[in-house]
Amino acid sequence: MAKQALWSGRFETEADESALRFTSSLDVDSALAFYDVMGSLAHVRMLKKQKIMPAKDADKITDGLISIVSMMENGEFEIDGTSEDIHSAVEFKLTEMIGPVGGKLHTGRSRNDQVATDLRMYLRDVMLEAVIDIDTLAMSLLKIAEDHGGTVMPGFTHMQHAQPVTLAQHMLAHIFRLSRDADRFFDALGRMDRCPLGSAALAGTTYPIDRKMTAKALGFKAPTQNSMDSVSSRDNVSEAMFCASMAALDMSSLCEELIIWSSQEFGFIEMDDVFTTGSSIMPQKKNPDIAELIRGRTGAVVGGLVSLMVTMKGLPLSYNRDLQEDKGPAMDSLSVVSDCANMLSKVVSTMKVSKDAMSAAAEKGFINATDLADYLVTKGIPFREAHGIVGECVRYCISRGKKLEDLTLKEFKKFSDSIGSDVYEILPVKACVERRNSYGGTSSASVDTQITEAANAVMERDDRVRRETQLIEGCWDRLLERHTGQPM
Ligand code: ARG
Numbered sequence: 001m002a003k004q005a006l007w008s009g010r011f012e013t014e015a016d017e018s019a020l021r022f023t024s025s026l027d028v029d030s031a032l033a034f035y036d037v038m039g040s041l042a043h044v045r046m047l048k049k050q051k052i053m054p055a056k057d058a059d060k061i062t063d064g065l066i067s068i069v070s071m072m073e074n075g076e077f078e079i080d081g082t083s084e085d086i087h088s089a090v091e092f093k094l095t096e097m098i099g100p101v102g103g104k105l106h107t108g109r110s111r112n113d114q115v116a117t118d119l120r121m122y123l124r125d126v127m128l129e130a131v132i133d134i135d136t137l138a139m140s141l142l143k144i145a146e147d148h149g150g151t152v153m154p155g156f157t158h159m160q161h162a163q164p165v166t167l168a169q170h171m172l173a174h175i176f177r178l179s180r181d182a183d184r185f186f187d188a189l190g191r192m193d194r195c196p197l198g199s200a201a202l203a204g205t206t207y208p209i210d211r212k213m214t215a216k217a218l219g220f221k222a223p224t225q226n227s228m229d230s231v232s233s234r235d236n237v238s239e240a241m242f243c244a245s246m247a248a249l250d251m252s253s254l255c256e257e258l259i260i261w262s263s264q265e266f267g268f269i270e271m272d273d274v275f276t277t278g279s280s281i282m283p284q285k286k287n288p289d290i291a292e293l294i295r296g297r298t299g300a301v302v303g304g305l306v307s308l309m310v311t312m313k314g315l316p317l318s319y320n321r322d323l324q325e326d327k328g329p330a331m332d333s334l335s336v337v338s339d340c341a342n343m344l345s346k347v348v349s350t351m352k353v354s355k356d357a358m359s360a361a362a363e364k365g366f367i368n369a370t371d372l373a374d375y376l377v378t379k380g381i382p383f384r385e386a387h388g389i390v391g392e393c394v395r396y397c398i399s400r401g402k403k404l405e406d407l408t409l410k411e412f413k414k415f416s417d418s419i420g421s422d423v424y425e426i427l428p429v430k431a432c433v434e435r436r437n438s439y440g441g442t443s444s445a446s447v448d449t450q451i452t453e454a455a456n457a458v459m460e461r462d463d464r465v466r467r468e469t470q471l472i473e474g475c476w477d478r479l480l481e482r483h484t485g486q487p488m
Contacts, residue, residue: 006088006111020084023321028328029086030079034072035121036090036114039197041065041479042217043109052108052207057101064098066480085324086118087111108209110201112231112319117197119327121218123240124192124472126334127185128465133341134182134247135458138175140349142458145171145451149444152429153268153358154367161365164429167358169442172450174254179457181247186464188243192236195220199230202318219475232318234308237326241305244333245298251340252298255291258347262288267357272350275343290347294340301336304329362429366394368404371432372423379418389416 005015041062048058068090071077083089088111095102148167155165195215198205204227211223224230261268271288279285307329311322369390376386393415397404405427412419425431437443440450 005084006091006106020082023084025085025324025327026079026081026083026089028331029115029118030089031331032086032115032118032122032327033077033079033090034069035118036086037065037068037072038121038218038476038479039114039117039214040090040094040105042214043197044105045217045479046210046213047107047207049213050208050210052209053104057104060098060101061094061105063482064094064102066482067097068093069480085111085115087114108200108205108207109198110231112201113196113199113227115323116199116231117195117218119330120192120196120220120236123237123330123334124189124219124468126331126338127189127240127243128468130244130247130334130337130341131182131185131461131465133338133345134178134185135461137251137341137345137348138178138182138454138458140345141171141175141178142451142454144168144348144353145175145447145454148353148355149447150430151353151355151358152362152433154362154365155442161361161367163370163436164362164367164432165442166433166444166447167353168444168447168451172447172454174250175454176450177250177253178247179454181243181250182461183457184243184246185240186461188236188239189468191239193221194224195222196224196230198223199227202228202231217475217479219472228318232315232320232323234312234323234326237330238305238308238312241301241308241330241333244337245302245305247337248294248298248301248333248340251337251344252295255288255295255344258291258351259288259295262351266361267354268361269354270352271347272352275347275350290343294344297336297340301333304333359429363403366397366404368427368429368432369394371426371435372404375423375426376416376418379420381416381418 005020008014044053044058044061044065047053048055048062053061068077077093079086079089080092083092091102091105094105145168148171151167152164153167153170154161155163155170195211195218197214197218198209198211215221215223258269258271260266262271271286271291273286275290276286277289279287308326311325315322372393373383373386373390376389377383381389393404393407393412396402396411396415397407405424409419409421409423412423426435434443437446440446
């Protein structure tokens with residue numbers, strides 16, 4: 001038998017069981033239980049301070065809510081599965097525990113502002129976790145960069161050998177992508193840092209509530225500025241999901257390379273046995289399944305973002321029940337990103353790098369051709385002309401199965417008189433790498449600078465996450481203090 005709904009007064013009969021099941025969000029929003037109680041604690045303390053609720057009632061409710069948190073912590077909080085959502089479930093539980101006075105909690109608020117507030121608090125926590133997890137991955141890649149400043153490999157454009165780079169430079173490219181992914185979460189958190197609580201159903205409330213107080217109590221910078229916007233907008237959720245999508249996408253691109261690099265054709269890396277899988281039929285196989293699954297799961301993360309944005313597209317103001325559909329995809333996408341970052345970090349920190357395969361590959365494909373053209377430029381030849389000369393050299397080499405550095409000075413002279421014996425100094429791939437000393441380039445000096453910058457960024461974020469987490473936990477501690485007679 002279903003519990004009476006929070007809104008049953010208006011109805012002659014109870015809703016159909018199947019309708020209740022269809023409309024329930026409990027299986028998804030149970031994850032908001034803790035935040036829901038915290039929101040209620042802030043609300044009831046504010047009602048007391050504003051003398052909207054008699055102190056003794058507020059204290060009773062506060063104690064009841066604190067007991068619910070203890071029950072949650074001890075795994076004793078059983079959510080009544082017949083409730084419509086977590087907000088109803090908590091309220092029912094409270095009333096069951098402390099009696100009808102529990103019904104006073106909903107004064108001056110609505111589930112519409114409640115759910116918007118709960119979800120922001122939930123997202124804030126999982127976004128901070130995502131930053132940590134992405135940075136864990138970035139640190140694992142940084143370790144590879146530190147170890148491989150001298151490991152030369154081909155740099156590709158169009159999947160063709162382009163110019164030689166180091167593995168460090170290549171890893172740093174991924175690290176800076178991930179670094180922006182982590183920063184992006186902070187940017188989104190900045191815009192999310194306003195509290196919708198007290199917007200009530202849509203138009204605000206007639207009670208003299210103090211929204212600044214509840215916002216502060218829940219760790220927000222300030223209250224949201226417009227009640228209708230507060231209950232109807234989910235751009236903050238979309239933005240969190242875009243951040244997740246971008247991070248998933250960047251990890252997927254890295255995975256794609258790891259998959260290619262571990263193929264027999266490349267042989268640049270070998271993943272550790274414990275993070276690979278075999279084949280049920282082909283005994284020789286060692287498959288990069290984790291990397292493939294990360295690449296595969298990106299689809300669902302981007303799909304979640306698209307699903308929410310399409311849900312929002314046609315909604316008039318203000319609250320519509322469609323909005324209930326935001327939570328599932330949002331929660332999933334953030335947890336996928338954290339999971340993937342942690343797994344990928346393990347994969348990269350245990351894989352073996354074959355320096356030999358990388359440097360052997362870097363010898364192929366006339367990867368030093370640009371350097372020869374740059375050399376001609378230093379002899380006063382316009383770059384466009386130099387490009388043409390080197391193109392002819394390459395064609396000549398292809399027809400004779402030679403590399404540029406195999407040509408004799410006499411052969412070189414056929415293409416340009418300006419080529420001297422010093423050309424052999426600039427052709428080795430290591431020399432090509434070291435001369436690319438422009439800011440952000442692949443030389444070891446430049447790579448060292450990049451490593452320092454990337455590591456500092458990780459440290460700064462780590463600090464920031466710690467500070468924000470402390471702030472949030474401080475709020476929870478204050479809200480969970482038994483009533484002392486003090487406002488808060
Ligand atoms: N469960 C709803 C949601 O997730 C919140 C409840 C609001 N319901 C309502 N009928 N106004 O959005």
